[in-house]
Amino acid sequence: MKTTIHIIGSGFSSLAAACYLAKEGNDVTVFEKNGTVGGRARQLKKDGFTFDIGPTWYWMPDVFERFFSDFNKKPSDYYQLVKLSPAYQVYFDVNDFITIADNLDEIIITFESIEKGSGQKLAAFMKEAQSNYNIAIKDLVYRPGESPLELITPETTLKIGQFFGNISRDIRKQFKNKRLVQILEFPVLFLGAKPSDTPSFYSFMNFADFGLGTWHPKNGMYSVIMAMETLAKELGVKIHTNANIEKITVENGKASGIVVNGQEIDADIIVSGADYHHTETLLDEKYRAYSEAYWNKKTFAPSSLLFYVGFDKKINNVEHHSLFFDVDFDAHASDIYDTPKWPENPLFYASFPSKTDTNSAPEGKETGIFLIPLAPGIEDTPELREHYFEKIITRLEKLTGQSVKSKILFKESFCVNDFIKEYNSYKGNAYGMANTLLQTAFLRPKLKSKKVKNLYFTGQLTVPGPGVPPSLISGKLVSDLIKKHYKPEKQKL
Template sequence: MKIAIIGAGFSGLSAAAYLAKAGHEVHVLEKHHQPGGRARQFTTEEGFVFDMGPSWYWMPDIIENFFRDFGRTTSDFFELIPLDPQFEMVFSDGITAIPADDEEMKKLFEEMEPGAGEKLDAFMKAAQFKYEEGMGKFVILPCHSWLEFATPQIAQNALKLDLLTNFRSYVKKYFKHPKLRALMEFPVIFLGASPEKIPALYSLMNYGGYALGTHYPQGGFYKLVGAMESIASEAGAQFHYNACAEKIKSEEKRVKSITVNGEELEFDAVIGASDYHHTESLLEDTHAKNYPESYWKKKTFAPSCLIYYLGFNEKIPNLKHHTLFFEHDLDVHIDAIYKDKKWPEEPLFYACCPSKTDPSTAPGEKENLFLLMPLATGIEDHESYREEYLSRMLRRVEKLTGVKDLHTKIEYKRSYCVSDFIQDYNAYGGNAYGLANTLSQTAVLKPKLRNKKLKNLFYAGQLTVPGPGVPPAIISGKIVATEVNKLQKKQYEKTI
């Protein structure tokens, strides 16, 4: 089959590799000049190297599984550095460093709350079960219907997965200290909703992060992008950059062609690994969409964010690779994102300083700093807002590091916000992380990965199963590749 994949993000790269390995003629159409999607990278004239998006290398086993499927390993492409401490959390009354060693983590918990060390063991044991069951058996399902989950093993383990308990209540069963609760709740922020809206199933992220460790691919997260592109290319996939998909034409309940940069190209199957809503907007036959505009308006999207890529002309002391600034109330910031839809009054934010681990990201004795503040989708983000919040974040970095007047030491500055996500990725509402993983948007309740009216149109990525995040996106590509292979098999069986 001749297959087009729209978008060279993680799901598109994954699907391309698996389908090329299966013997298909695979063409990846990417509007930008490089692969990666939100995980692109850029280098400045001053010599700073910035990963544009993902920076938390968690669930290393899931990523490793992709490479093993092709007889390779991540170490064939890059060096993976374990971070210790994994990160620091800045609270109003002090700093908490999160150690990489399990026993040190238990000790930290015990110091904050007597008995919490043993409770951490119990929490992580339950989280490990959810991780192994969830990531090993649940997320690999295409989720066409609930019948896929109707197996004796899944039924037996359903209660242990805590699908009907919210994450905040679940954490409270184990820990009382507000800092410990914040520490355990932090990972689900990536899932795009308040801990009160996220199923306790997602304690699996605590295991995938804290227990399996926080890592960094030397050279930047883009090393993973390049490695996946290499594997897909070696398998035979062809990549077309600066190739903008403009229209999808269909006939007799099948996609016939894609118009790319004004040229109509015919394909046997198409995978939209771009933003799901955008892929459907390309359909010439608007009745062939899976979902109307009203459907998307009702969905709960994960946040957008304000990002600043900053290059400083000197080293910044007392700053770790990952730092979370949690001096203010998490719920107040969450309300600004989901209820009030406004710029937060007391924002939390995240700072990544890769030059602490990787000298290649900043020249000489200079520093590379990435600041990220979660933000509501669909709001105005003009430059004055961006600059105001940069000043507020820098003041808090100054307080932590003891360095004064950081703004005078900036050698390179670039901001990225809601309108940029829309412009660069056609992201619905400017979302950065896809759909929130609330219970009503989990598994079968997510947008379907097959088009209901066009037999050879599929979808992959963070707006369909299994959901947002780098490992889930890689898995999404594998799932959709399997579905395309099933289509080919059915077509073959009809001919014999």
């Protein structure tokens, strides 16, 4: 008989796990509480405009290629990729911005033009970053976090010092120009912690940035979700939306099923790609592996205040991805991690996908996505959202030399309360648990429940960590772990 596996949630990690588990011949069903698949990577369509609600950056294309190749497929079988040129632009002041090219040679020239000698230093820095990438992304992250011995390889023993240094210190030793420092510190923000709290080894994120480039799937990141959904169904996975999970049932210490919209459905194995903390609240307390105190003391990646804006004009002097670093980087980071509060002057990011995808906005109009990183768990009110939108849109006008407020057709927002409501996200975090030294690999919440047999987890709060490529990998890791550990009971005659 086939093993029956129920998967909670339909984000990247859940869909990846579903594909791998179905490939092994299991009977796999995905249950999604919202009306469409994708988890945090859903889509908003309004008045001819299309927005990615969640992730908008496509980095590490090799991870996506590796995922699809496991099923004898290619990303191009499902969606079309465009390499962004330039990759992105960073604003520091009026008429003061740095454009990041789509190749390392040009980026080296840009650095050298800003700080003499920095081009050669960048080339050396990137060589080490590429070495770390080859070790981390091609090997270490595909280990399930069961033992600290997973991290000990001939390659990592040569880099042991990099696990105890930090990326910020390394960068500031070599580069003195403040703008270059901020650009080099930017990629590790995807890992969810301050650069000063992120191990030096994570410079592999700089190779993901400058070495591999920034890509865009035609029709947005949701194209990847749609591709994975199609692949899953091709493999026989069943997907139910509007399916709210109310409880995970346990019998004799084993997960035995789930309660969905009031109906109990039996299963041999449960995999949750939903928020890890929330998933454990679906269990009776005695079966929870991690206490409230455990979660409360962990360093979580930021939440976000997001705006989805339809403009009645094309926006000038911006690229598809534009970063606004015209305020104090360290002060904003402190307001997220040290003394959590709303930042006085926030950095922000803007994406204008209609610069690349003409069908994401009506002709002559622009689709704008704005993001302000915030501390999770802080107060969220309509008044605060409006106050901060006014702040960033005023700065956008000043820095890019144009009027846009009068051209806003509509705007929608998404913040802490929505992350909690839509995704059951712990404290409304947007990206999971940060990858600090003490929250890496075997030190993260486990893929396999320590208290309930046949209960597994996947996604941003477990191994390997936050981000879309790690989520794909997490789905593979949990499926491998199930294959390794699960032994079906012999049927009684």
